[in-house]
Amino acid sequence: MADIESGGGGGHKKGGKVRSxxxxxxxxxxxxxxxGFLLITFFMLTTSMNKPQTMEINMPxxxxxxxxxxxxxxxxxxxxxxxxxDDKIVYYFVDGITGEPGVPQVTTFSKSGIRKTLIxxxxxxxxxxxxxxxxxxxxxxxxxxEVEYKKNIGRIQGFKxxxxxxxxxxxxxxxxxxxxxxxxxxxxxxGRYAIVDITPVEVEMLKATPL
Amino acid sequence: xxxxxxxxxxxxxxxxxxxxVAFLLLTFFMLATKFKPDEPVLVDTPSSISEIKxxxxxxxxxxxxxxxxxxxxVDGQPVRAKALVEMGKIYNINFTEQxxxxxxxxxxxxxxxxxxxxxxxxxxxxxxxIVQPGIPSDSAKNELSDxxxxxxxxxxxxxxxxxxxxxxxxxxxxxxxxxxxxxKVNRFNFITSMESANQ
Numbered sequence: 001m002a003d004i005e006s007g008g009g010g011g012h013k014k015g016g017k018v019r020s021x022x023x024x025x026x027x028x029x030x031x032x033x034x035x036g037f038l039l040i041t042f043f044m045l046t047t048s049m050n051k052p053q054t055m056e057i058n059m060p061x062x063x064x065x066x067x068x069x070x071x072x073x074x075x076x077x078x079x080x081x082x083x084x085x086d087d088k089i090v091y092y093f094v095d096g097i098t099g100e101p102g103v104p105q106v107t108t109f110s111k112s113g114i115r116k117t118l119i120x121x122x123x124x125x126x127x128x129x130x131x132x133x134x135x136x137x138x139x140x141x142x143x144x145x146e147v148e149y150k151k152n153i154g155r156i157q158g159f160k161x162x163x164x165x166x167x168x169x170x171x172x173x174x175x176x177x178x179x180x181x182x183x184x185x186x187x188x189x190x191g192r193y194a195i196v197d198i199t200p201v202e203v204e205m206l207k208a209t210p211l
Numbered sequence: 212x213x214x215x216x217x218x219x220x221x222x223x224x225x226x227x228x229x230x231x232v233a234f235l236l237l238t239f240f241m242l243a244t245k246f247k248p249d250e251p252v253l254v255d256t257p258s259s260i261s262e263i264k265x266x267x268x269x270x271x272x273x274x275x276x277x278x279x280x281x282x283x284x285v286d287g288q289p290v291r292a293k294a295l296v297e298m299g300k301i302y303n304i305n306f307t308e309q310x311x312x313x314x315x316x317x318x319x320x321x322x323x324x325x326x327x328x329x330x331x332x333x334x335x336x337x338x339x340x341i342v343q344p345g346i347p348s349d350s351a352k353n354e355l356s357d358x359x360x361x362x363x364x365x366x367x368x369x370x371x372x373x374x375x376x377x378x379x380x381x382x383x384x385x386x387x388x389x390x391x392x393x394x395k396v397n398r399f400n401f402i403t404s405m406e407s408a409n410q
Contacts, residue, residue, distance in 0.1 A: 028226070029225075029226030029227060029229070029230045030226055032226070032230050033226050033229050033230050033233055036230060036233030036234050036236075036237055037233055039237050040233060040236050040237050040240060043237065043240035043241055043244055044240055046244060047240060047243060047244045047245075052256075052264075052265045052374075052402045052403075052404075053259070053261055053262060053263065053264060053265070053402070053403050053404065053405060054261065054263050054264070054265045054372060054400035054401060054402050054403065055259050055261035055263065055400065055401045055403055056261075056263060056398065056399075056400055057398070057399055057400065057401060058397060058398050059388065059391075059392055059397045059398070059399075060397065061395075061397055083381070169381045169384075169385070170381070171380070171381060171382045172380075172381075173380075173381045174377065174378055174379060174380060174381060175257065175275070175375040175376065175377060175378070175379040175380075175381060175384045176257040176377035176378065177381070178381065178384065179257040179258075179259050179377070179401055179403060180257065180259075182259070182401075183259045183260050183261070186260060186261065187260065195388075197385070
């Protein structure tokens with residue numbers, strides 16, 4: 001395969017003129033190709049083409065607002081999720097009439113766990129969430145443009161009587177749990193949620209709840 | 212009847228075209244490659260369905276290791292240098308020209324400012340072997356807070372990204388978030404890896 005043509009080959013003939021050998025200009029490229037592909041392989045393996053992904057977090061401004069500027073929300077439209085050890089979630093609703101916290105329930109991060117509850121409760125309070133998949137489909141089919149799509153999604157998710165989720169991660173939870181629960185917010189189309197520090201009362205509640 | 216002679220063809224293949232392609236690809240990969248900056252700790256990021264990509268420049272990266280060590284890094288050598296000089300003024304440490312130059316090449320570090328001089332004195336390979344204790348970020352001595360502030364002063368376009376290990380305990384994450392909020396960073400990014408929604 002790797003032959004370098006030696007051009008001419010035979011010696012000069014008897015009696016003829018001394019001719020300089022005609023050297024072929026052909027160079028064998030095989031080793032060069034080998035080298036090229038070796039380097040390509042190296043660069044392909046070392047390249048990290050994918051940029052890291054991120055999720056955006058917006059925290060409320062720390063300063064206390066004057067009472068007239070604070071948004072009033074009904075206690076009955078909130079659900080408090082306490083993230084605790086062993087990837088478990090303890091959640092409770094607040095009774096709309098008495099204002100007392102309901103019985104804490106234990107659930108997990110699985111599809112049939114917290115997601116089911118969140119989707120059900122959100123739909124109960126905000127029936128418009130059902131139309132989000134429709135808008136998404138229309139957007140994917142390019143029936144509506146991005147601006148309109150985002151406007152509609154924002155309107156539905158920001159519905160004032162919709163479910164409000166209060167996320168409180170306990171000291172036993174892991175960073176992964178926080179990211180997972182924020183993911184669940186995106187999956188179940190909950191636009192209004194907040195990450196809040198856990199209170200001592202809730203720490204006690206976690207202790208009292210068998211996991 | 213004479214046999215039909217099949218003419219012998221040379222097996223020689225012209226490699227020029229193949230070489231062209233090979234080197235074209237090679238050039239592409241060489242130009243597209245951005246070597247990963249060396250990371251002080253191995254961080255296994257949690258997965259999420261989010262598909263937003265992190266912008267390439269003007270990123271302040273706060274890495275939280277598995278054991279809760281906090282690392283800090285920012286891109287742009289002038290920004291690093293400026294932040295270090297300002298930090299030196301706050302903590303009354305005089306960094307030499309050489310140290311500032313050395314520091315501006317460090318992608319990420321996790322040592323208290325008091326031991327930064329020793330850290331910068333170690334050269335090359337040996338530095339990667341140093342076990343870095345992390346930047347103090349608790350309320351008693353919050354150096355991270357000052358780093359964030361000075362970096363923002365040095366580059367006001369900077370965006371904050373937090374890269375935590377999925378098994379990091381929450382209290383340390385809470386501390387970092389509280390530090391960010393204290394410095395009026397209410398919008399930041401968590402770096403995650405890919406996952407589909409149906410899991």
